[in-house]
Amino acid sequence: MMGNIIRTNIVLGVRSYVYPIYILIGLAYGLMLMMFPERYLPTLVPIFILFEPGLVGFMFVGTEIFAEKKDGAIGALSVTPIDWRGYIAAKTLIMSLLSVIGAVLIMAVGTRSLEGISYVITGAFLVSVVYTLLGIGISAKYHDLDDYFVPIMGVLIVSLLPFAHYHGYLRGEIWKVLYLIPSYPGIYFFTAPFEEVSTNALMWSAVALLLWAGVAYYIAKIRFYRYAVEGLR
Template sequence: MMKNLLKTNLIVGTRSYVYPIYVLIGLAYGLMLMAFPERYLPTMVPLFLLFEPGLVGFMFVGTEIFAEKKDGAIGALAVTPIEWKSYILAKTAILSVLSIVGAVLIMAIGTRSLNGLPYVVVGVFLCSVVYTLLGIGISAKYYDLDDYLVPIMAVLVVSLLPFAHYHGYLQSGVWKVLYLVPSYPALYFFKAPFVDVSRDTLVLSAAALLVWSAIAYYIAKIRFYKYAVEGVR
């Protein structure tokens, strides 16, 4: 069942140009980074990596779900013996792999180097899992992109605040709450190719993202079944 879902999602996502566009965005980010002097790369590359795996995936998975609602695909699947956790995991797996492809393009083209790529791959994969699952859970309630824009903007703003805190802004004690935002632990992986990040910090960051993945999966499973499958408004 999982294999068929992966295959179907890949075919539909490719035919609708969603997945090719996702990869092209990574290519575009890499090309944009070439315009920056090398001294700015340690700041700009992590920012672009955050946009590619997390926030773009958050938006794209919502668009997929809207399309599948409108063409009746989710309704049709509801009368099959499908396990909805497999549906959710299939979408998350594909977008997470695509996010790695995008990240490799950003690193290879934007920095002309693959130094530190293992850190980036781990961070991108975990970050993508979290934001894709959150995207599935949150977008399940909506039926078009116009309604989904407010959650997108809210997630965008909140996810970028850790970036500002990491670079010395928002230094009041109250902003320590930003450590709870999933983009913060991901940021350590994205900075690792450029600055020294201790192994303990990376291990704790990975653990935090895994906890967030579990939370996001629970949210996705409950809300998707309630709003997308059962059709509660």
């Protein structure tokens, strides 16, 4: 059953050009990074990688949800034997794998190196799982991109704040609350190819992202069933 759901999602994603465009964005980011001097890459590459698995994925999964609502594919989940939880899992897995491909393209093209790529792959996958699930849960209530625009901008702004704190631009004890944002643990994975990051920091970052994945799945499960499958407003 899961295999059928995954194949169907891939066919729909390719046919609607969502998945090819998603990968092309990763390539475009890599080409953009080639224009910057090498000394800027340790700062810019992590930001670009976060955009690919996290923020772009958050937007694209919402776009897919809207399209499948209009096609009646999601509404059919309430009257077919297809498990809507399997639908969420399949969508998350596909988007996360696409994010890994995009992140590898950013590294390979933008830095002309794959040194430390294992950190990037791990971080991209975990961050994408979190943001895809959040995207499914939040977008389930909306019906088009215009309504979804405000949540996208809110997530974008909040998710970029940890970079300002990480690089010392936001000082003071109050800003330590930014550690709770899921993009923060992702920073450690994305900067590991460029600077020394302790194993302990990477381990706790993975734990934080796994905890966030659990929270995001709970949000997605509740809201997707209520607003997308049942069609409540």
